[in-house]
Amino acid sequence: EPEVTQTPSHQVTQMGQEVILRCVPISNHLYFYWYRQILGQKVEFLVSFYNNEISEKSEIFDDQFSVERPDGSNFTLKIRSTKLEDSAMYFCASSVPSGSVYEQYFGPGTRLTVT
Amino acid sequence: KNEVEQSPQNLTAQEGEFITINCSYSVGISALHWLQQHPGGGIVSLFMLSSGKKKHGRLIATINIQEKHSSLHITASHPRDSAVYICAVKGWNTDKLIFGTGTRLQVFP
Numbered sequence: 001e002p003e004v005t006q007t008p009s010h011q012v013t014q015m016g017q018e019v020i021l022r023c024v025p026i027s028n029h030l031y032f033y034w035y036r037q038i039l040g041q042k043v044e045f046l047v048s049f050y051n052n053e054i055s056e057k058s059e060i061f062d063d064q065f066s067v068e069r070p071d072g073s074n075f076t077l078k079i080r081s082t083k084l085e086d087s088a089m090y091f092c093a094s095s096v097p098s099g100s101v102y103e104q105y106f107g108p109g110t111r112l113t114v115t
Numbered sequence: 116k117n118e119v120e121q122s123p124q125n126l127t128a129q130e131g132e133f134i135t136i137n138c139s140y141s142v143g144i145s146a147l148h149w150l151q152q153h154p155g156g157g158i159v160s161l162f163m164l165s166s167g168k169k170k171h172g173r174l175i176a177t178i179n180i181q182e183k184h185s186s187l188h189i190t191a192s193h194p195r196d197s198a199v200y201i202c203a204v205k206g207w208n209t210d211k212l213i214f215g216t217g218t219r220l221q222v223f224p
Contacts (some may be wrong), residue, residue, distance in 0.1 A: 042201075
């Protein structure tokens with residue numbers, strides 16, 4: 001069964017460094033998402049991406065964040081200058097519309113630790 | 116006030132028991148998801164509902180749109196069902212899912 005994959009599974013970085021989290025969505029999916037979950041808290045929406053542009057973003061997704069689909073398969077989340085509070089689990093998801101609904105399929109997550 | 120509320124927050128059960136987890140939401144929705152999160156952190160989609168009831172194996176999900184309420188039932192619970200169960204809703208004209216805080220289920224043999 002096709003699945004969303006994410007790399008790395010765990011990333012440790014120093015405050016102020018740039019990180020790139022990578023995702024390979026399911027191949028025929030058209031909509032891509034990033035979510036994050038700070039330890040002990042609920043999952044929060046960051047951004048959605050369709051047709052090579054951001055379709056929606058949350059107030060968390062400030063200028064430090066960017067997303068890109070550099071080729072036909074990868075979808076990346078870049079954090080330019082990491083802060084301690086960026087430590088979280090980051091989930092990628094993808095979906096394809098079926099009628100008016102879009103079931104989202106999640107990747108296994110990347111645990112980002114900022115020290 | 117959270118837009119998605121789940122109850123209970125924590126639930127323990129003996130193997131074989133019937134489990135019910137509840138989700139209430141305050142916004143208009145186009146769909147509701149039930150998700151499972153294991154201790155390693157990965158999220159698995161169990162159901163997506165926009166009306167009525169769905170069944171998959173020992174799992175049953177129902178939704179009442181008028182009452183803005185959904186339930187997830189697990190019949191004949193098993194220790195491998197131990198996980199966090201999360202309700203998430205999708206509104207109209209938006210891409211994002213709004214998540215509940217989850218229900219931590221532990222099933223003991």
